[in-house]
Amino acid sequence: xxxxxxxxxxxxxxxxxxxxxxxxxxxxxxxxxxxxxxxxxxxxxxxxxxxxxxxxxxxxxxxxxxxxxxxxxxxxxxxxxxxxxxxxxxxxxxxxxxxxxxxxxxxxxxxxxxxxxxxxxxxxxxxxxxxxxxxxxxxxxxxxxxxxxxxxxxxxxxxxxxxxxxxxxxxxxxxxxxxxxxxxxxxxxxxxxxxxxxxxxxxxxxxxxxxxxxxxxxxxxxxxxxxxx
Amino acid sequence: xxxxxxxxxxxxxxxxxxxxxxxxxxxxxxxxxxxxxxxxxxxxxxxxxxxxxxxxxxxxxxxxxxxxxxxxxxxxxxxxxxxxxxxxxxxxxxxxxxxxxxxxxxxxxxxxxxxxxxxxxxxxxxxxxxxxxxxxxxx
Numbered sequence: 001x002x003x004x005x006x007x008x009x010x011x012x013x014x015x016x017x018x019x020x021x022x023x024x025x026x027x028x029x030x031x032x033x034x035x036x037x038x039x040x041x042x043x044x045x046x047x048x049x050x051x052x053x054x055x056x057x058x059x060x061x062x063x064x065x066x067x068x069x070x071x072x073x074x075x076x077x078x079x080x081x082x083x084x085x086x087x088x089x090x091x092x093x094x095x096x097x098x099x100x101x102x103x104x105x106x107x108x109x110x111x112x113x114x115x116x117x118x119x120x121x122x123x124x125x126x127x128x129x130x131x132x133x134x135x136x137x138x139x140x141x142x143x144x145x146x147x148x149x150x151x152x153x154x155x156x157x158x159x160x161x162x163x164x165x166x167x168x169x170x171x172x173x174x175x176x177x178x179x180x181x182x183x184x185x186x187x188x189x190x191x192x193x194x195x196x197x198x199x200x201x202x203x204x205x206x207x208x209x210x211x212x213x214x215x216x217x218x219x220x221x222x223x224x225x226x227x228x229x
Numbered sequence: 230x231x232x233x234x235x236x237x238x239x240x241x242x243x244x245x246x247x248x249x250x251x252x253x254x255x256x257x258x259x260x261x262x263x264x265x266x267x268x269x270x271x272x273x274x275x276x277x278x279x280x281x282x283x284x285x286x287x288x289x290x291x292x293x294x295x296x297x298x299x300x301x302x303x304x305x306x307x308x309x310x311x312x313x314x315x316x317x318x319x320x321x322x323x324x325x326x327x328x329x330x331x332x333x334x335x336x337x338x339x340x341x342x343x344x345x346x347x348x349x350x351x352x353x354x355x356x357x358x359x360x361x362x363x364x365x366x367x368x
Contacts (some may be wrong), residue, residue: 002363015355019364027367032345040350042342044364046252052338054328055364064337064360068353071335077342077363102359119329122309125322129311132320137313145316152311165368169349175368229365 001080002229003093006039013066014102018229021058023170028229035229046135047162051128054120055206056160057195059228063101063108066175067077071101071108076108076197079226087195094201118196127157132166138170148169149182159192176221193226230254241332249320250289263312263319270321279305337362 006016018041020028025043032041044050053062053074063072078089100106109116120128134149150171154164164183168175184194241260249258250270257269272279274294278287279302286305293351299319303310309322337360341351352360 001367002361005361012357014361016351016361016363017350017355019342019362020345021364022368023365025343025347028365029345031365031367039275039345042350043340043345048340048342049362049364050293050333051252051323052328052331052340053362053364056322057363060364062337062362064352064362066357066359068337068339068356069335070332070337098361100250113335114333117332117335119332120325122325122350125325125328126309126311129320129322132252133311133313134317136247136249136254136318136320137316145313149311149313162366169368189250 001227003037003039004034005079005095009099009102012102014037014098018042018092019049021050021055021166022055027169031226031229034226037229042229047128047131047166050162054118054124056118056124056157056162058162058166063098065108070117071113073113073198074196075107075201076195077201078228080224082224082227084222086224089195089197089201099202109198111198124160127153127160129157131163134167135170143171147178158187158218212223238331244317246319249318251321251323259296259317263299263313263314263317265299265302266296267302267306270302270308272302272307281306 002016003007003017006014018039019042020031021044022028023045028041028043055074059076059078061077062074065071076089077094078084078087079091079095081091084090087217097106101108130149130153134146134153137146137149150163150167163179165175168179169174173179180184187194240319241259241294243260246257246263248255248265248269252316259266259320267274267279275285278285288305292301299312300310302323307322307324308352310319312319337352339351339353341349
């Protein structure tokens with residue numbers, strides 16, 4: 001879907017720049033190939049963009065203007081309604097807002113960009129350091145040592161699912177398996193949001209909820225998620 | 230009866246450490262405790278303290294000249310650090326305040342990353358266009 005948006009709005013001056021926060025160039029490759037992507041499809045194995053932009057989950061979307069200014073803070077946009085039944089995010093509002101901004105018909109964000117920008121804590125940055133050590137160890141055949149650092153990073157930043165869930169494939173844990181649902185369930189029972197959309201994207205508390213997905217195979221879910229690129 | 234100092238019984242071998250500074254790796258020779266030249270992180274020891282650009286932080290009198298213990302250095306310059314002494318790897322992250330200042334300024338931090346074919350792209354390559362930065366993952 002992002003590829004379709006890129007094609008639609010490129011003539012009006014938009015670039016869709018996608019970044020996979022994944023452990024290798026190969027992991028997002030099926031998504032990129034399925035989308036027949038002509039937009040720049042980057043891969044962030046070391047969490048550089050996640051660090052610079054304080055991203056703690058996916059999908060995370062920011063809008064940047066012609067001068068390199070962030071004009072819409074990080075938000076949660078699912079653009080393919082293939083996954084709306086699972087995520088409860090529908091593309092109607094963000095797609096209309098994006099078209100209006102690109103065409104100069106509306107500002108990128110009706111709120112205060114700086115005030116609604118999420119910034120990291122010291123513990124979040126300590127988690128980045130711990131993740132970096134874990135990542136390096138995992139790439140040098142030190143799985144046991146890496147595991148301790150990934151766990152430590154997750155304890156330091158329990159809301160950071162690029163760390164807690166994103167490290168699962170590196171650690172040999174199924175990121176769509178029981179470990180994920182246990183983690184998400186615990187988080188939800190604690191009253192914590194899994195997604196952090198901006199106020200004009202989320203319309204009701206239900207948008208924030210995470211539920212188990214009992215009646216869909218992992219392969220089907222993967223295919224639906226891939227449709228968002 | 231001769232006594233033996235446990236510390237003198239171990240040989241503090243110099244060996245390669247990997248020091249990761251915000252996703253950039255370098256190799257540093259050090260013993261079992263990581264001792265760093267502050268210039269590795271872009272800081273210079275001057276009479277007024279540790280300095281980078283126009284910022285100087287004081288250095289307590291008990292910090293000897295020359296190399297500085299990595300944890301101590303991290304504390305002095307406000308950098309979060311993770312050290313695995315057994316595996317000889319350490320990572321410094323950016324201070325939270327630096328990230329907050331940059332993000333609240335509204336300037337989109339530049340970065341360079343490969344695409345799935347390994348070709349490098351920079352965000353700033355697209356200056357002059359509107360950009361949707363969309364982060365996703367296979368997980």
